[in-house]
Amino acid sequence: MDATERMKELVAELNNYNYHYYTLDAPLVSDKEYDALYDKLTALEAESGVVLPDSPTQRVGGELLKGFVPHRHLAPLWSLDKAQNIEQLRSWNTRVLKLVNDYNAKNPDQPLPEPCYAVELKFDGLTLNLTYRDGRLVQASTRGNGVTGEGILAQVKTIKSIPLTIPFTDGVIEVQGEGIMNLSALAEYNKTAAEPLKNARNGAAGALRNLNPKVTAGRKLSAFFYNVGYSEGVQFQTHQEMMQFLRDNRFKVNPYLTYFENFDDVTEQLAEIEDGRSKLDYLIDGAVIKVTDFRTREVLGYTDKFPRWAVAYKFEAEETTTVLEAVVWNVGRTGKITPLAKVEPVELAGVTVQNCTLNNVGDIERKNLKHALGTRVFIRRSNDVIPEILGKVTEESDGGEIVFPDHCPACGFPLEMRGAHLFCNNKLNCKPQIVARISHFASRDAMDIETFSEKTASQLYDELSVREPADLYELTLEQLVKLERFGEKKAANLLQALEDSKGRDLASFLFALGIPNTGKATTRMLADHFRSLDAVMQANAEELAELPDIGGIVAESIVGYFADPFIVTGISRLLELGVNPTAPEAPSAPVENSFFSGKTVVLTGSLQLLTRDEAAERLEALGAKVTGSVSKKTDLVIAGEKAGSKLAKAQSLGIPVIEDEEELLRLLNGGAAE
Template sequence: MTMPPDILARVESLRNDIRRHDYLYYVKDRPVISDTEYDRLFRELQELEATYPELITPDSPTQRVGGQPQAELQKVSHERPMLSLDSIAAVEEVYAFDRRVKRELGLEQVEYTAEPKFDGLSIELVYREGRFVRGATRGDGTTGEDVTANLRTLRSVPLQLRTEAHPPAHLVVRGEVYMRLDDFQSLNRRITERGEEAFANPRNAAAGSLRQLDSRKTAERPLVLTCYEIMVQTGGLPSTHWDELDRLADWGLPIPFQRRRCATIDEVILFHREMEEQRDALPFEIDGMVVKLDRRTWQEALGVKSRSPRWAIAFKFPARREITVVQDIVVSVGRTGTLTPLALLKPVEVGGVTISRATLHNADEVSRKDIRVGDTVKVERAGDVIPAIAERVPVPGEQRSVPFAMPNHCPVCGSSVAREGAYYYCTGQAVCEAQLKGSIQHFAAKGAVDIDGLGEKTVAQLIDKGLVHDIADLYRLTREQVLTLDGFADRSASLLLGAIERRRTIPLDRFLMGLGIRQVGQHIARVLANYFGNLEDLMAAAPERLLEIHEVGPEISRSVASFFQEERNRAVIRKLQDLGVRIEAKPRKDFEKAGDLPFKQKTVVFTGGLERWSREAAKRRVEELGGRVSSSVSKKTDYVVAGSEAGSKLADARRLGVRILTEDEFEELAGKPESPER
């Protein structure tokens, strides 16, 4: 395609405009255009680069989307050691630091700069000829991990420094990657609703996001950067730290907004006190102030210790009290579908651990304590482990929000929500992403559909790679897809696919067990299969009809009816059938039609070994014929079936006068065992 002569000029103009607006937004905190206008410029640049891909350059603002996942993060050596800081908290220690500095320098007066100590992840940025070429974590201070691809996704990291400020040929900068508090809460809300473990604090969230092997995941996380040190620079360094920060900002790198040049240590302490008072109003987490000698000649004269400079300290804030604010109440969906309300808190330190969320247990507990969004609350660690809200702390004149209410639909999959006692649960067991791994494992378990080879690790890989979104997707897996899983080769892939193929015909009771319906175990699954005989009649049954079945109470009937009334579950069952899965109907027994179930409402105990029956088959036959099997003998036991080498249960039956059956007598009631044994 022939490129019109004005296209290159327009592309460069767009890039420069976008870089300028990034600088005004991230460095100056003074945006001059709306997000909509910024997005329009960005889309125009994307469209031009898509039309003329030969114009794409590594430092283009569009090149932040992330690339293919890495196998591991590579180690890199820092050009200069990334030192840590000595931390102090008492004012007397700050005065002692000031006295030592003056004594060793032989001066009566020195100047300091003070700036926030961000609670994030320390990183190194390397620029050559003004272009970003490498980024690494601090690691042990000498060697870190290469996170260049991940850092490129951060909008606050300039890929090209401002050329009008004449950046050096080679530049190494130190900064901090962190997460704003509002972005942190939004991220925790999303992952908590999916039933995943929320991050304990913004620092953990930033560290976990930046160290992703897949930079596309980092691109989805709201990380920001602040720079605070020039580690290496060709052409000489500024004479003061204050000028150093100004130079970083001129090049387009974001620097701390809150900083102060202090002529005395008393001014440092005053600024520290002011920042501590403002701490809760800041949009990001800080845990103290960094205090540095301002002049570089003073810094060089004092030098460094093995791991920390002698010319700087971290002046930490006192630990927060256990009082904090409920910023949001979200509902987490557990692996079994239970909905649990969780309070997302303004991070607070409790017993040396930073707490950003606390369980509210259930809706009744929220109502009893009357916890609402915006409330001030007292947080405790129940049993010194699980964070919980002890009580609300009334605040005079506060305007409270509306009371919390559980949702009517699952926040993860949108299925309807049902209640069971004090707890609510998602009825979309067959489709809910939060329950998916557990649901697939349950479906494939030996007591259910029994698909060999679908263990926890394999199921996790199938879901994480996006190959399986519900139980029906198991039956559309291909060899090529299975071979992408770790640990699978031709033979193991064939074995797994063969195991799935052999379960295209599934007995009704095993299928019901595999669906993972709440309150439906093996016994109730057989009871339902025996009563209805086919899946269609069961799916159409109202709770009232289910209650007519012996051993099915109100909770089971509501649970079963809710499961089959949920359209998403029905859609998965139809999908299974469309893929050729046949749910084997269970013909009703002749004597059941006559209403003469020999074990109806009877309790049976087996002891010893039977010649023609496995214990599982015998148990299943008793349940099919209206009875239930117990593991112990009591006065309520109706029959004890005694085989060879019967144990103490036979003696208990004789002592209690319970009727004892031989294997032949059992068969007179139960009929012959099915052959072959399923």
């Protein structure tokens, strides 16, 4: 076989692996195997001096470009009319129905069907328009003014999910989509970036409109496609047909695409999308609703600006700008000193924002915020999480300086810098640390001491010198009733709650201790694996690192915690005072040959007859592996009410789905599959 034929084979093989990895999220080979083939191709290209047009080696980015070349689109790229609320959305649908009914009244022999609707996510990135001629990508451009955009072919070729060649070779097509930067890719990029990106939208737009394609490649962009704007040699009757054409030609289509006959179902779906928005790994700012029938689209036509057959439903903004007014420094239970930004009040995602997180000293420096007091900054809020400052609006260091403390703002102890964080090491006499540790110990997921609060912990610190959790179990009724706001009943209730907490299970006790770098899942696993407090305390780093989801850092953190004499003494006191963490019951062996044996199962949506935790526990007892995300490796998806993107992805991948909860219970109880 000559070099060119071998190169063709390698290109086809590597492009197939790229398609499964970047488009289907279902890798076929390891990175090591892929890299070996890629290196062979690179060597052959160097020896022969030939690079095939669809070679994956073109995706690393070439030479610096001199400028953007205008590209006139073969068909206009329309803007979308916007609905800001459900009333405006219903008004749009009323206009659609009126136009359809008017047409049908005038054309009774060829009536239009009742409108059906597609609901897609509205991505917050940069619109792409790709031109393919005879199956080969020959141009890519921005939207521009809808008629003419900027040619960005070299930049787009670096996006590995975009096919350089497609199976459709019967003419010219233009395909529209959205170039995006995944939030996980943004976070990874910012870890090492000399100039961190403020947000994913700017990251994608800045990369695609950068004259250096190597910069574009470095941001690891992705893209979703949702329209064929111009086509020769192929026609579509429905939106469903067009989307299947895109999938068949290896374009990445977002799995969150749903179809409805009833418009009320559309509004319910919008509410579900908005609820799940914060869980997505990319930015969206709304959803797009389209009439699916193409003949109906032709009849409805266009206004001067918009198609009448589609509308964008806008969600409330999750990003905005405001003025950074001040920074205060808070002390946590581990001694970590965290900066909190005070900003000029601004409405964002339905609430008034006045405080934003800044994470740590390193975060302030990375985001060019050291001299940002009094200047305008970008902020983002997701779900109910405290908003985060993303960066300054301008690049200049033109504001007041944020002064980093060198002594603890609570106790005055000298601070230590560890990595990007400042720490106060005065754990014996720093009030915020002690109050937070005691509050955590008493919290619901820990020792679950009823009636206890952070306010109670602070009062006990001030008035009864409570300095560690063991001190709680030495409190007396006589001491408590003398406190302000503590009557005899409240005091008795607290003492009873403390008594009741002595028999909490081992996982809750370990979580209550507040071991650094561990959460509820880790402490539950430690309890289930070691089954005694002493065994956990004696475990070495090698033993711990062998457990699932415990890496070297967490293992060392656990070992270091139990090596601290202060900690060991505190635990000994707790045990002497009657705290007796109960070991978990020995796990029963999984039922063999059940319907779920060996299956990888994903739970999504709300179940009514079982909780999600109960369902997961029963599935695992029957030999299933319960995971959190849908992929090609998933064998089964169990979908409750309001199941969203996971269900949509399962359907797009052809994965079996159980949506009937009665059927789920029947199978859990040993029934056979029908």
